[in-house]
Amino acid sequence: MLGPGTFYLNNGFCMTGVNNVELRGSGSNSTFLVFSGAANCNNGNGSALIGFQSSDGTWFGNPATVYNWTGGYAQGATSITLSSGASIKANSTMITLDQCDTGFTGSGCTGAATDNGNFFDCGDGYAGGKGCSVMGSDSGNGRAHRFQSETVEAVSCSPACGTAGTTTVTITPALIHPNWASGQAPQAWLIQPSINVGVRNLSANGAKTQCTGGITFTNVENGWVQGTALLHAYNNGIYLEATAHMSIVDNYVYDTGQNLVYSDPMAVKDTLGSDNLFQNNIVQGTRIAFVNGEGPSVGDVIAYNLAINCNDAADGMWGCYWQHSNGDDYNLYEGNVGNQMFEDQIHGTHLMLTMYRNFFTGWESCANGNCGGAASKDAQVTAADVLSYNRYSNWIANVMGTPGAMNEYSFTAADYYTSQSDNPIWNVSSGNNGGSYVVPTDPLTASTMLRWGNYDTFNNAVLWNAAEVPSTLSIYANPAPTACVSKVNCPASLYLSSRPTWWSSSIPFPAIGPDVTGGNVGICSGTLNTKGHFSGLPAIASSQCTGTTLTAGAWGGHVNAIPAMTCYLNIMKGTPDGTGGALPFDANSCYYNSATSSGPSPPTNLSGTVTQKP
Numbered sequence: 085m086l087g088p089g090t091f092y093l094n095n096g097f098c099m100t101g102v103n104n105v106e107l108r109g110s111g112s113n114s115t116f117l118v119f120s121g122a123a124n125c126n127n128g129n130g131s132a133l134i135g136f137q138s139s140d141g142t143w144f145g146n147p148a149t150v151y152n153w154t155g156g157y158a159q160g161a162t163s164i165t166l167s168s169g170a171s172i173k174a175n176s177t178m179i180t181l182d183q184c185d186t187g188f189t190g191s192g193c194t195g196a197a198t199d200n201g202n203f204f205d206c207g208d209g210y211a212g213g214k215g216c217s218v219m220g221s222d223s224g225n226g227r228a229h230r231f232q233s234e235t236v237e238a239v240s241c242s243p244a245c246g247t248a249g250t251t252t253v254t255i256t257p258a259l260i261h262p263n264w265a266s267g268q269a270p271q272a273w274l275i276q277p278s279i280n281v282g283v284r285n286l287s288a289n290g291a292k293t294q295c296t297g298g299i300t301f302t303n304v305e306n307g308w309v310q311g312t313a314l315l316h317a318y319n320n321g322i323y324l325e326a327t328a329h330m331s332i333v334d335n336y337v338y339d340t341g342q343n344l345v346y347s348d349p350m351a352v353k354d355t356l357g358s359d360n361l362f363q364n365n366i367v368q369g370t371r372i373a374f375v376n377g378e379g380p381s382v383g384d385v386i387a388y389n390l391a392i393n394c395n396d397a398a399d400g401m402w403g404c405y406w407q408h409s410n411g412d413d414y415n416l417y418e419g420n421v422g423n424q425m426f427e428d429q430i431h432g433t434h435l436m437l438t439m440y441r442n443f444f445t446g447w448e449s450c451a452n453g454n455c456g457g458a459a460s461k462d463a464q465v466t467a468a469d470v471l472s473y474n475r476y477s478n479w480i481a482n483v484m485g486t487p488g489a490m491n492e493y494s495f496t497a498a499d500y501y502t503s504q505s506d507n508p509i510w511n512v513s514s515g516n517n518g519g520s521y522v523v524p525t526d527p528l529t530a531s532t533m534l535r536w537g538n539y540d541t542f543n544n545a546v547l548w549n550a551a552e553v554p555s556t557l558s559i560y561a562n563p564a565p566t567a568c569v570s571k572v573n574c575p576a577s578l579y580l581s582s583r584p585t586w587w588s589s590s591i592p593f594p595a596i597g598p599d600v601t602g603g604n605v606g607i608c609s610g611t612l613n614t615k616g617h618f619s620g621l622p623a624i625a626s627s628q629c630t631g632t633t634l635t636a637g638a639w640g641g642h643v644n645a646i647p648a649m650t651c652y653l654n655i656m657k658g659t660p661d662g663t664g665g666a667l668p669f670d671a672n673s674c675y676y677n678s679a680t681s682s683g684p685s686p687p688t689n690l691s692g693t694v695t696q697k698p
Contacts, residue, residue, distance in 0.1 A: 086286065088114040096123035096132050096295065101139025103279050109286025112313040112336070113670045116287045122295035126325060127303070130296030133288050133317070138303035140276040144180070144326045144356045144379065145224050147273035152191075153181060154250070157264035162255055166272050169241045169251030177238045177245075178275040178305055178328055179255065180356070182230040183268035185410070187214070191269050193229035201528065202559045203263050204473060205232045207410030207432030209521035216473040217432045218519030222409050225355055225379030230271070231411035231432065233380045234260055235328045235358035237305065257359060260383055260414050262560070275303045275326060282308035282331075285671075291316035291342065297323035297353075298340070301330065310334050311671035316342050321351040321370070325379070330360040334586075336656075336669040340370040344397060348372075351391075355379035355409075364586065364675060365389045366648050368662050371396045373404040373422065377431065380411020385579050390648040391422035393662025394448070397456035400463040401448055402426075407434040407474070416440065418578055419596060421622075421649050423448050424467060427474040429516055429523050438478040440578050441596045443605075443643050444468060446509060446541075447486040449621055449661045450613050460613045464500070465489070465507040467540070470533065471500060471514050472526030476560060478534045481574045481597040483642050485509045485541030486620055487607060493542045496525055509540040534562050537574060537598045539642050546570070546598040546640070573599040586675040587647060595644040605645055607638035608660060621660035624653055628660055647675055 086109045096119055099105060109115025117133075125135030127143045142148055155165035164181070166172075172179070184190070186205045187198030197208035197215045207221030207229070208214065221231065236255040238245060245251075264270055283299055290298050298317030301307050301324050308331040314321050321340040322332055332352060341349025351370040354360055356379045363385070367373035373391030376384060391404035403426030405417060410432025417425065418440045425444055427434050446467030450460050467484035470477050494510035499517040513529040516522070535552035539545065553564045568574035576583075576594045583593040594600060608629035610619030617631045624645050626634040645653065651674030652658040656667040 086110065086115045090116040090118060092118050093120070095121040096125070096134060098123035098125035098132060098135040098137065099281065100137050101278060102136070102281060105281050106284055107134060107286070108284045111285050111670060112287045112311055113668050115285065116289065118289045120292040122290070122293045125300055125302065126296060130300070132295055132297045132300040133290050133293065134283055135297065135300040135302070136278055136281045136304050136307060137301070138276060138278045140303065142275050142303055142326075144226060147180075149274040151272045153270040153272045157259070157266070157270065159259055159262040161259045163252060164255060164272070165250065165252050167250060168248050169243070169245050169253060170248040171274055172238045172241055172245045172251070172253065173276065174238055174240050174245045176276065176279075178235055178277050179238055179253070179272050180233055180235045180275065180326070181270065181272050182227060182233040183264060183270040185229045185231060188229045189267060189269055191271070193269065202475070202532070203435060204433055204475065205263075205410065205435070206473065207231050210523045211521055215521065216429065216523065217410070218430050218516050218521055218523050220431070220520065222378045222431045225409070226411065231380045231409065232261060232413070233356065233411055234382050235326070235356070237328070277303050277305040279305050280307070282310070283312055284308070285311040287313040287315065289315045290318060294318045294346070296320060299323070301325065301327050303327070305329055308332070313338070313669045315339060315666050318342055318346050319349060320353045322353070324354045324357050324360060326356045327354075327360060328358045330357070332365065333361065333363045334671040334675055335365045336667075337365065337367045338369055338666045344371065350375045353377070354381040354384060357381040357384060359383040362386045363388055364648050366652050366669070367391045367404070368658065368667070369393045371402050372406050375406040375408050376412040376415055377406060377408025379409055380413070381415065382411065382413050384415045385418065386415065386420060387418040387579065388646050388648060389420050390646065390652055391420070392652065392658070393454055394423055395454040397454070399455060399458035399461055401461045401465050403469060407437060413437070416578060417442055419594070419646055421646060424469065427470045427477065429471040429473055430519065433473045433475065436476045438480070438578065439482055440480050441594055442482045443596050444482065444484050445486045445622065446484060447489040447507070447620065449618065451615050451617055451619070452661055452663045454661060454663050466511045467509050469500070469511045470529055471511070471516065472523055472529055474529055475532045479538055480534070480536050480565070481568065482538045483596055483639050484538060487541045487638060488612060489620060490540070490542045493540065496530070498525060509542050532557060532560070536565055537568055539598055539640050541639065544640065588650075591647060591650065592644050595646050596642065598642060600642045600644060603639065603641045603643040605639065605643040606634040606636040608632050609635045618660040623660045624650070628653055651675070
């Protein structure tokens with residue numbers, strides 16, 4: 085527990101092999117850590133201001149202990165059979181399950197990335213009718229040709245854990261993917277993680293360092309960052325590698341990349357993660373706010389975050405939310421606010437993603453210097469990019485686009501980057517000529533995609549279009565929803581059972597969607613990209629629309645400000661376009677009933693024996 089004050093540190097912390105440890109401050113507006121150096125961490129593969137890592141030495145590109153996975157492949161299974169249980173510890177060991185990509189087989193995964201016409205798991209560069217990606221697989225951040233993965237915990241074993249030979253292992257959670265198969269040479273590799281470690285209620289400033297990550301976790305289960313402000317991290321902000329069941333909630337991340345000194349910054353990044361929660365975070369002034377990528381991640385929930393000013397000082401728009409690697413599957417994006425959701429094709433396929441009740445504006449202002457010398461965004465201006473080989477995407481009850489900025493509903497281009505004049509709501513199935521490999525368009529991206537109950541500003545209407553439901557597919561068909569239809573409310577959430585305690589009673593729950601009416605988010609009036617103004621941007625009070633006024637009822641009244649957006653605009657006094665310096669942040673003042681300022685209760689009923697040594 086650190087008291088109030090500013091602490092100047094000439095090195096970072098790398099805590100190796102610790103369990104049940106929290107670095108806690110007295111509040112992100114009270115305890116300030118200012119770093120002039122970083123610590124070697126991430127199993128020797130990077131540096132951090134504050135880092136946690138296991139002591140087992142496992143690196144996810146080359147794990148030490150690998151077993152064959154010989155049985156228990158069904159979706160929903162909680163019992164699997166491995167060739168050995170010798171190094172497994174019950175209720176401790178993390179088991180990462182993987183198998184060969186589509187078209188590959190054998191323990192060495194030999195073959196070629198051959199499209200099966202449906203659930204295509206691929207990371208290879210496209211060439212000669214094989215492959216799928218622009219740059220090829222991120223093979224260093226996962227096992228080569230084995231990027232479909234899930235990380236589970238060993239609950240128990242039969243025979244007992246720690247026994248050599250064929251072992252049946254009970255796991256949690258249940259398997260997610262539907263295509264585990266013996267012909268794909270499935271295997272399991274082990275991590276002995278650090279558990280129950282985290283950072284809470286402080287501010288960390290990395291402006292004087294060039295570290296791989298600001299706050300990092302490698303081989304960690306049940307970790308957290310909460311109530312924390314992370315300023316000026318160099319490469320990655322909050323960076324997770326080979327983790328499970330992490331909680332990254334109620335944080336403020338500002339200027340990762342140090343105003344683009346580092347050219348490809350990512351504020352919150354998950355690599356080889358499973359079942360992690362990213363909730364109520366505010367990311368300001370970073371090119372890519374949230375990314376699942378440079379390694380697989382599965383089963384994550386990215387929810388109720390605000391990403392603002394994802395500009396890169398140029399005329400091309402970068403999506404605040406990215407899916408960026410083969411194996412980024414079954415992730416839920418719910419209730420987020422930002423410019424764009426980007427399902428790319430740079431390092432391979434992403435499968436079975438769900439976007440629910442998000443607000444993606446599809447546009448950014450260039451009025452106030454945030455685009456460098458560019459007067460406006462004229463490339464990649466879309467609310468949703470679902471590029472080729474991203475299949476079985478689900479887009480339900482979202483609000484998309486900006487009034488006056490979008491000129492088309494949906495389009496497909498041979499080259500995503502050459503469509504300069506199109507500002508569509510949707511870019512679906514487009515190919516790409518902009519990388520090491522030329523990737524063609526993929527009609528299966530569109531035909532396997534579910535779009536239902538989304539409001540867009542091109543049509544100025546909610547679309548309940550049965551033609552956009554993949555109900556006739558031969559595999560993984562999806563009938564039109566029956567519990568989420570016109571004049572029938574959609575579920576408030578796909579992961580919360582009811583209004584959470586941190587959600588203020590003054591904010592409607594749900595806040596975004598076709599069944600929301602009278603939303604408090606309006607649009608700043610005036611001509612787009614007018615210097616000194618915030619025209620075209622969402623706001624919730626006229627006082628936030630410098631030089632103009634707020635026009636109520638924008639976006640059909642289907643958007644209320646989520647708690648993170650309310651915090652940023654009303655409490656932190658941020659600008660609608662995200663320009664300006666770092667802002668004071670206190671999670672307690674932002675999230676109703678937030679528990680971020682209080683740690684665990686003091687223990688009671690303790691007793692002890694004092695022994696005096698001679």
